[in-house]
Amino acid sequence: MKRFLGFVRKEFIHIFRDYRTLVILFGIPATQIIIFGYVVSNDLKSAGIAILDQSRDEITVAVSSAITASGFFHIAAEPRSEAEIDAVFRKGDIKAVIIFGNGFGKRLLTEGVADVAIIADGSEPNVANLVNGYTTAIINGYLTGLMQNGPEVKMPVVPEVKMLYNPELRSHFMFVPGVITLILILVCALMTSVTITREKESGTMEVLLVSPLRPVQIILGKVAPYFILSFVNVIVILLLSYFVFRLPVKGSMVLLLAECMLYILMGLSLGIFISTTVATMQQAIFISFLGLLLPSLLLSGFIFPIEYMPGIYDYISFILPPRWFVVIIKSIMIKGSGLGDIWRETLFILAATILFIGLSIRKFKNRLE
Amino acid sequence: MTDSIIQVRDLVKKFGSFTANDHLTFDVGQGEIFGFLGANGAGKTTTIRILCGLSVPTSGEASVAGFSVYRQSEQIKRNIGYMCQKFSLYDDLTVRENILLYGGIYGIRRPEIRLRTEALLERLSFRGSADILIDRLPLGLKQKLAFLVAVFHNPKIVFLDEPTGGVDPVTRRSFWELIYEAAAKGITVFVTTHYMDEAEYCDRVSIMSNGRIVALDSPAGLRTTWKASSVDEVFVRIARPGINFSL
Amino acid sequence: MRTLLYLLRKEFSQIVRNRLIVRAIFILPLLQMLVLVPAVTFEIKDVRITISDGDLSQSSRQIASMLDGSEFFTVTGYAASANEAAASMSKGECDVIVSFLPGFEKNIITGTGSVMQVTVNAINAVSAQLTWAYINAIIRDYSMAMADEAQVVAGQTFSPPVKISTRYWYNSSLDYKYYMLPGVLVILVTAIGFLLSGLNMVREKETGTIEQMNVTPVRKYQFIMSKMIPFLIIGLIELSLGLIIGRIAFGIPFEGSLFTMFLGATLFLAGLLGLALFISSFSDTQQQYMFIAFFFTMIFILMSGIFTPAESMPAWAQNLNIANPVAHLMKINRMVMLKGSDISDITPELKALTVIALLFTLLAVLSYRKRA
Numbered sequence: 001m002k003r004f005l006g007f008v009r010k011e012f013i014h015i016f017r018d019y020r021t022l023v024i025l026f027g028i029p030a031t032q033i034i035i036f037g038y039v040v041s042n043d044l045k046s047a048g049i050a051i052l053d054q055s056r057d058e059i060t061v062a063v064s065s066a067i068t069a070s071g072f073f074h075i076a077a078e079p080r081s082e083a084e085i086d087a088v089f090r091k092g093d094i095k096a097v098i099i100f101g102n103g104f105g106k107r108l109l110t111e112g113v114a115d116v117a118i119i120a121d122g123s124e125p126n127v128a129n130l131v132n133g134y135t136t137a138i139i140n141g142y143l144t145g146l147m148q149n150g151p152e153v154k155m156p157v158v159p160e161v162k163m164l165y166n167p168e169l170r171s172h173f174m175f176v177p178g179v180i181t182l183i184l185i186l187v188c189a190l191m192t193s194v195t196i197t198r199e200k201e202s203g204t205m206e207v208l209l210v211s212p213l214r215p216v217q218i219i220l221g222k223v224a225p226y227f228i229l230s231f232v233n234v235i236v237i238l239l240l241s242y243f244v245f246r247l248p249v250k251g252s253m254v255l256l257l258a259e260c261m262l263y264i265l266m267g268l269s270l271g272i273f274i275s276t277t278v279a280t281m282q283q284a285i286f287i288s289f290l291g292l293l294l295p296s297l298l299l300s301g302f303i304f305p306i307e308y309m310p311g312i313y314d315y316i317s318f319i320l321p322p323r324w325f326v327v328i329i330k331s332i333m334i335k336g337s338g339l340g341d342i343w344r345e346t347l348f349i350l351a352a353t354i355l356f357i358g359l360s361i362r363k364f365k366n367r368l369e
Numbered sequence: 370m371t372d373s374i375i376q377v378r379d380l381v382k383k384f385g386s387f388t389a390n391d392h393l394t395f396d397v398g399q400g401e402i403f404g405f406l407g408a409n410g411a412g413k414t415t416t417i418r419i420l421c422g423l424s425v426p427t428s429g430e431a432s433v434a435g436f437s438v439y440r441q442s443e444q445i446k447r448n449i450g451y452m453c454q455k456f457s458l459y460d461d462l463t464v465r466e467n468i469l470l471y472g473g474i475y476g477i478r479r480p481e482i483r484l485r486t487e488a489l490l491e492r493l494s495f496r497g498s499a500d501i502l503i504d505r506l507p508l509g510l511k512q513k514l515a516f517l518v519a520v521f522h523n524p525k526i527v528f529l530d531e532p533t534g535g536v537d538p539v540t541r542r543s544f545w546e547l548i549y550e551a552a553a554k555g556i557t558v559f560v561t562t563h564y565m566d567e568a569e570y571c572d573r574v575s576i577m578s579n580g581r582i583v584a585l586d587s588p589a590g591l592r593t594t595w596k597a598s599s600v601d602e603v604f605v606r607i608a609r610p611g612i613n614f615s616l
Numbered sequence: 617m618r619t620l621l622y623l624l625r626k627e628f629s630q631i632v633r634n635r636l637i638v639r640a641i642f643i644l645p646l647l648q649m650l651v652l653v654p655a656v657t658f659e660i661k662d663v664r665i666t667i668s669d670g671d672l673s674q675s676s677r678q679i680a681s682m683l684d685g686s687e688f689f690t691v692t693g694y695a696a697s698a699n700e701a702a703a704s705m706s707k708g709e710c711d712v713i714v715s716f717l718p719g720f721e722k723n724i725i726t727g728t729g730s731v732m733q734v735t736v737n738a739i740n741a742v743s744a745q746l747t748w749a750y751i752n753a754i755i756r757d758y759s760m761a762m763a764d765e766a767q768v769v770a771g772q773t774f775s776p777p778v779k780i781s782t783r784y785w786y787n788s789s790l791d792y793k794y795y796m797l798p799g800v801l802v803i804l805v806t807a808i809g810f811l812l813s814g815l816n817m818v819r820e821k822e823t824g825t826i827e828q829m830n831v832t833p834v835r836k837y838q839f840i841m842s843k844m845i846p847f848l849i850i851g852l853i854e855l856s857l858g859l860i861i862g863r864i865a866f867g868i869p870f871e872g873s874l875f876t877m878f879l880g881a882t883l884f885l886a887g888l889l890g891l892a893l894f895i896s897s898f899s900d901t902q903q904q905y906m907f908i909a910f911f912f913t914m915i916f917i918l919m920s921g922i923f924t925p926a927e928s929m930p931a932w933a934q935n936l937n938i939a940n941p942v943a944h945l946m947k948i949n950r951m952v953m954l955k956g957s958d959i960s961d962i963t964p965e966l967k968a969l970t971v972i973a974l975l976f977t978l979l980a981v982l983s984y985r986k987r988a
Binding site for chain 3: 031139
Binding site for chain 3: 421422423424425442443446447449450451453455456457458459460461462466469470471473474475476502
């Protein structure tokens with residue numbers, strides 16, 4: 001036991017000496033939280049548009065200024081005819097063109113009807129949707145106010161919405177669980193697989209194997225520091241999200257931390273398993289970087305909801321533990337769910353952990369025999 | 370020594386508070402085989418790296434082939450060959466490809482490279498294996514190859530940093546034959562080692578301890594001065610004066 | 617020049633022999649294109665609705681079946697009580713609860729305006745907003761039809777004063793694949809270029825072969841070039857493979873000129889690889905490099921506008937983004953592929969990439985030390 005502790009200490013010293021990697025390990029979640037919290041968003045802020053006003057009457061000028069005054073848009077180009085629109089779009093400065101036809105105001109006053117055309121840049125569907133929705137609402141709102149004398153219509157059915165769990169529609173509820181999931185995969189699976197493979201490649205693993213330490217102890221000694229490092233990382237992220245974004249944990253903190261530990265174990269055993277299947281560090285880096293990070297980022301439902309993916313992704317992401325873990329933390333943090341609500345996801349991660357450990361032991365034994 | 374090709378005066382190299390080279394002064398003559406002896410950590414590699422232009426000294430003067438190590442390191446590099454402690458030809462290239470690479474870098478023309486390559490392969494009785502990856506060669510052969518690549522462009526000086534580490538005695542012998550052949554062509558050889566029998570093969574030997582040169586003479590001269598039967602004995606007396614040596 | 621050719625020859629022999637890299641070059645674009653492009657989407661479909669119907673009237677059933685009939689929604693359950701509905705949401709069995717209170721239909725008939733409650737799981741704010749917008753639109757259509765009917769009976773016509781027609785250019789059906797494919801191409805080129813070149817350089821340090829190089833008269837810029845050119849070519853190969861796969865698998869149009877796109881990609885790769893080599897001079901091990909590389913690629917990609925519009929970022933971030941090569945290529949790829957933009961349209965991006973390329977390559981050359 002004493003020998004084992006000495007070994008663990010050596011591993012710790014090893015990790016802490018490489019301060020650059022440590023800085024990055026804690027820097028990644030912090031930067032991600034800043035980027036998701038303050039930098040990237042789907043909201044419309046001062047999008048560039050163009051208004052092609054072929055009428056230039058009082059009403060179109062007033063509508064145009066209502067659009068720019070909304071704060072969502074600014075005029076970024078001035079095409080003089082419909083023929084110029086394509087050229088303006090191709091420069092990429094504008095998201096939409098609003099076209100008022102000839103004699104817009106006159107028609108509206110005399111006939112009570114007029115046409116507006118919106119051409120939006122479909123190459124960015126989200127933005128196109130939003131621009132369309134916002135401009136439509138502004139134009140309608142302005143003209144409805146103008147046409148007060150028209151027939152007043154009361155809608156028979158009025159839908160009322162309640163945004164459950166996240167009434168202010170903040171994006172924090174998505175990315176904090178996402179960042180935790182990602183960083184844990186990074187530290188556990190990636191770091192472990194690469195470190196162990198490195199040791200294998202440089203031959204120092206052989207030295208350890210002939211030492212009086214048992215193989216299990218060696219592996220445990222290697223992963224113990226990462227277990228602690230990961231756990232500290234989780235706490236840091238939770239503190240950041242609490243103090244910076246006031247994101248409380250609704251459910252049981254104990255349950256949340258226990259689930260994190262289980263997931264860390266899963267990540268570590270995945271890391272060990274990877275290291276038993278690859279021969280070189282480069283292979284480990286490739287598999288971890290491209291096979292783990294990108295899928296955990298994109299297929300776990302962290303940014304893009306799995307429900308919208310084509311059916312087959314349900315099966316693909318089914319085998320990805322990050323997907324289940326995202327559900328678990330979201331449920332505990334935001335919905336306040338207890339173990340009763342998430343036992344299936346938990347069981348799945350537990351099964352994955354056992355599977356990876358089992359496979360690693362088998363591989364390891366084969367190698368020794 | 371009128372035609373010295375390496376001149377070192379009061380050379381100092383410090384890493385933080387640790388002094389790796391402490392006021393070294395010596396000359397190496399044209400065509401000499403100069404042995405640089407010392408225990409591990411005595412500062413041999415530091416000196417070699419400075420002379421090769423890989424590291425800048427803290428103070429003192431040093432010139433190699435007439436060029437200053439401070440300002441003209443790139444000119445130095447044109448005139449030297451270097452074989453470092455760690456085997457450093459490309460494992461994932463074939464023998465021929467490695468030779469072509471280094472030959473090309475030194476600006477030797479293609480036909481000339483081809484000619485010299487054949488001679489080299491011939492010398493190592495190696496013809497058939499020219500197109501296998503270096504990775505698959507036994508260590509001794511790798512080392513010999515590394516040496517021949519280091520002198521492939523006929524440099525004025527070749528620096529060898531513990532070239533025979535981990536190699537069996539028979540191979541070491543044949544390695545030294547290669548060194549002699551190079552020296553016969555007029556190449557100055559600067560070699561560090563901690564095998565004392567190899568010291569006997571050198572024209573002159575300097576012994577380093579704790580960053581200083583504590584003795585410098587021909588092997589015979591050293592034996593006489595220290596009244597010892599071998600350089601090995603001299604070394605042990607100098608490097609570990611506390612130990613009572615009896616043999 | 618001849619020295620550079622010898623160095624390049626060496627790099628190519630090594631790369632071709634590395635089976636892992638060769639495999640990655642071919643498998644990665646396949647995997648990324650086929651798996652990621654269809655996956656990353658905000659296209660709302662089959663959102664699960666639980667109906668909590670306290671009215672059990674014809675109107676409430678009509679609305680429920682209208683929602684169910686839309687391609688965006690499916691009604692997956694009926695809850696007997698508000699509590700039951702809330703429980704099903706909490707268990708994650710539905711995304712939306714639509715509830716009708718008793719008297720829903722009566723209020724429609726009396727014309728007092730009837731309220732229907734929609735509860736959306738808003739953890740994902742973006743999809744919650746979209747979901748609500750679609751429900752709103754369906755209910756509005758329903759309402760309009762009802763109102764029209766009522767007014768026709770009353771002898772009036774009901775129509776909004778302004779008809780707004782919307783068209784979406786360059787991607788008329790707002791297919792997300794059009795949007796993601798050019799972006800995934802950028803991720804592909806970025807990941808492979810950044811990872812391979814830097815790891816290659818650090819590996820030479822780790823194995824000590826760089827030391828042997830450093831005692832030769834090879835010039836710094838020659839060595840850096842020999843590390844950049846092969847990976848630049850690999851990056852362009854990746855781009856071509858990705859384009860071909862994208863074309864075959866998804867039939868996405870290519871409006872602009874290939875030359876323009878490859879020009880952009882070449883400048884981009886020069887900058888990216890310059891940065892990779894610059895970073896590699898601060899890393900002693902491949903492991904270290906991998907982490908630093910991950911850190912940078914992550915920031916670059918998230919800020920590039922691949923998932924979220926770059927224009928929505930705060931001003932300071934947009935200013936920083938000028939130094940982000942990924943953001944420029946993202947824009948170029950989308951503009952050239954979907955809109956057919958030509959060189960004059962993307963001049964600002966090309967200029968920025970040129971400056972980035974020169975700057976990072978210079979930094980790479982300067983930071984590479986032949987002696988310590």
